[in-house]
Amino acid sequence: MTTTTLVRQRSLLGLKELSKEEISSILDRAAYWEANPNKIEPVAQGKFVANMFFENSTRTRFSFEVAEKRLGAEVLNFSAAVSSVQKGESIYDTVRTLESMGIDAGVIRLKPIGLLAELAKKIKVPLINAGDGNNEHPTQALLDLYTMRKQFGELKGLNVSIVGDIMHSRVARSNLYALQKFGANVRFCAPDNMKAAELDAPYVSMEEALRADVIMMLRVQLERHESGMINSAEAYREHFGLTEERAATIAPHAIIMHPAPINRDVEIDDSLVEHPQSRIFPQMSNGVPIRMTVIERALS
Structure with a gap:
């Protein structure tokens, strides 16, 4: 199995192509994390995860950050509003820059439809879709x-x-x-x-x-x-x-x-x-164990 195939399997670009069995395994693992009494379980210690949000977000961004920190990961938060994107840098170049700096996974939200799938073909670390246009929000x-x-x-x-x-x-x-x-x-x-x-x-x-x-x-x-x-x-x-x-x-x-x-x-x-x-608020709570599972899956 090639490295590209492995990265693709650990990415989460959408649910349309994900099997029922894979979704079930994510839900089951999330139940494990929800029941875990430890605030921090450092299974991702020494790993770097970049949250790259090219669109505004509150719940999704903070939920991912809490999930990453509960797993013991090192978290890098990127905001387009205070980045070189404002100077005209492309989204691809921004993501490629962070990849070059050694991140182990990237969480990404962007507006252009279809761009995430293209990025995933070129970026050699797992990517997690935090919302892309009106396509998916897995x-x-x-x-x-x-x-x-x-x-x-x-x-x-x-x-x-x-x-x-x-x-x-x-x-x-x-x-x-x-x-x-x-x-x-x-x-x-x-x-x-x-x-x-x-x-x-x-x-x-x-x-x-x-x-x-x-x-x-x-x-x-x-x-x-x-x-x-x-x-x-x-x-x-x-x-x-x-x-x-x-x-x-x-x-x-x-x-x-x-x-x-x-x-x-x-x-x-x-x-x-x-x-x-x-x-509505329990949904928000449930977002943390779900995202812990998705991050763990990306880094495994």
């Missing part, structure tokens, strides 16, 4: 699956509704690809101008979307107001928001999820964010 979907599996025991037969801007959502794509491998039933609900026809899942009304085991609300990208894609935050909430009135109709066993950041009182009412049926 670790978010993994923590979502982990949250669902903890709640329901298994994913097969689970009815999952994903509501919001499907067209631009990497979270929706990664969740769809992974959940379908496990036999879950995924349905989308979105305004007509936010649908993604290329994705293999049915679109349902908001009322039907609420009849599910999992109701996953997506962030309303308010910056799209300027392009006219969203008339107003108020109008969106009226037609596609999870309001208190709508939440009162969901099944007692159902859970509410959201990848965050949250626009309170737009896609979800403020009072529902920490509702007893909400798993």
